[in-house]
Amino acid sequence: MREQLENFLKKVQKKYGYEQVMTPHIGDVKLYKTSGHFQKYGQDSFQPISTPAEGEEYLLKPMNCPHHCEIYKAWPRSYKDLPVRMAEFGTVYRYEQSGELHGLTRVRSFTQDDAHIFCRPDQLKDEFKKVIDIIFIIFKALNFENYTAQISLRDPNKPEKYIGSPENWDKAEEAIIEACEEKGLNTVTELGEAAFYGPKLDFMIKDALGRSWQLGTIQVDYNLPERFELEYIGADDNRHRPVMIHRAPFGSMERFVAVLIEHTAGKFPLWLTPEQVVVLPISEKYNDYAKKVSDFLNISDIRTVVDDRNEKIGRKIRDNELKRIPYLLIVGEKEAESDSVAVRRQGEGDKGTMTLEEFAEFINKEVRDQLSGLYN
Numbered sequence: 001m002r003e004q005l006e007n008f009l010k011k012v013q014k015k016y017g018y019e020q021v022m023t024p025h026i027g028d029v030k031l032y033k034t035s036g037h038f039q040k041y042g043q044d045s046f047q048p049i050s051t052p053a054e055g056e057e058y059l060l061k062p063m064n065c066p067h068h069c070e071i072y073k074a075w076p077r078s079y080k081d082l083p084v085r086m087a088e089f090g091t092v093y094r095y096e097q098s099g100e101l102h103g104l105t106r107v108r109s110f111t112q113d114d115a116h117i118f119c120r121p122d123q124l125k126d127e128f129k130k131v132i133d134i135i136f137i138i139f140k141a142l143n144f145e146n147y148t149a150q151i152s153l154r155d156p157n158k159p160e161k162y163i164g165s166p167e168n169w170d171k172a173e174e175a176i177i178e179a180c181e182e183k184g185l186n187t188v189t190e191l192g193e194a195a196f197y198g199p200k201l202d203f204m205i206k207d208a209l210g211r212s213w214q215l216g217t218i219q220v221d222y223n224l225p226e227r228f229e230l231e232y233i234g235a236d237d238n239r240h241r242p243v244m245i246h247r248a249p250f251g252s253m254e255r256f257v258a259v260l261i262e263h264t265a266g267k268f269p270l271w272l273t274p275e276q277v278v279v280l281p282i283s284e285k286y287n288d289y290a291k292k293v294s295d296f297l298n299i300s301d302i303r304t305v306v307d308d309r310n311e312k313i314g315r316k317i318r319d320n321e322l323k324r325i326p327y328l329l330i331v332g333e334k335e336a337e338s339d340s341v342a343v344r345r346q347g348e349g350d351k352g353t354m355t356l357e358e359f360a361e362f363i364n365k366e367v368r369d370q371l372s373g374l375y376n
């Protein structure tokens with residue numbers, strides 16, 4: 001399921017001009033000292049791994065951002081190269097006390113659907129709008145209808161709490177507010193909730209039971225470009241600092257899967273569900289044919305399993321209906337002789353008999369229809 005989510009988001013991101021990068025699971029501790037993460041979280045985190053021979057210290061990667069800043073710096077950048085949009089399904093490691101661990105929602109190693117956008121200040125609003133578009137595409141693909149968005153701004157009475165010039169802050173806050181208005185978002189605005197390094201926009205969704213979950217975040221950052229001395233050459237031939245946007249629409253993949261399980265009560269959309277089809281031979285005599293059906297469908301990119309338990313067909317149907325596998329294919333003598341399957345839709349019942357080719361096309365069309373227009 002996670003692979004489906006990742007593939008889906010990769011396709012959407014490709015459409016929006018992201019490049020996919022990969023960075024290591026460990027990094028030189030200097031990186032996180034430059035970013036300031038080590039000073040802030042180092043004591044409470046996993047301790048450095050040291051190399052006795054060379055005296056180097058490495059950390060399990062706590063954040064992807066410093067690595068992406070290094071990739072940005074690997075080439076000279078001109079104003080024409082911007083925005084640079086770098087995406088990575090990056091696994092990060094954070095120490096949580098054992099008492100804090102909880103299912104898939106609080107873990108010590110999790111994968112962010114992370115990306116960093118390095119842009120010029122005048123591109124901030126457009127980039128923000130594009131990230132909002134991506135979040136909407138995800139909500140649509142997963143039928144999240146009930147969401148709220150929170151804009152977090154600085155506390156105007158405590159300017160000393162924030163880094164970056166007041167002019168930059170004004171520009172960034174204005175860009176977020178306008179982007180949300182132009183996209184027609186329902187928003188609440190909270191003063192004083194911004195991070196010390198920039199304002200942000202958070203999305204909250206309500207699951208099927210009405211509980212709120214925080215999902216995607218879009219965060220403006222003036223701090224890391226400063227700390228990593230990121231630059232681009234402007235149209236005026238001078239050096240300028242880019243603005244950085246951190247964004248993760250799912251947040252953590254592990255946590256997102258947990259939210260999805262709660263939201264859908266296990267009844268996932270066809271394109272996403274781990275098992276799309278189960279083949280049910282009516283007796284052991286047809287196990288070989290059932291296997292042939294499942295091989296054919298798996299090769300056709302349809303995730304298929306066989307229930308070849310020695311049980312009565314009625315029992316097999318009941319058990320697999322409860323597992324919420326979308327399609328149940330019943331096969332016996334008639335089907336084996338004609339290379340066909342008797343199709344049942346979970347929760348709906350009989351859909352008639354189809355040849356293997358017809359069924360493969362039928363289900364692939366349903367998947368295409370679910371995702372149509374979202375990334376193509």
Ligand SMILES: [Zn+2]
Pocket residue numbers: 063064065116246247
């Ligand atoms: Zn980041």
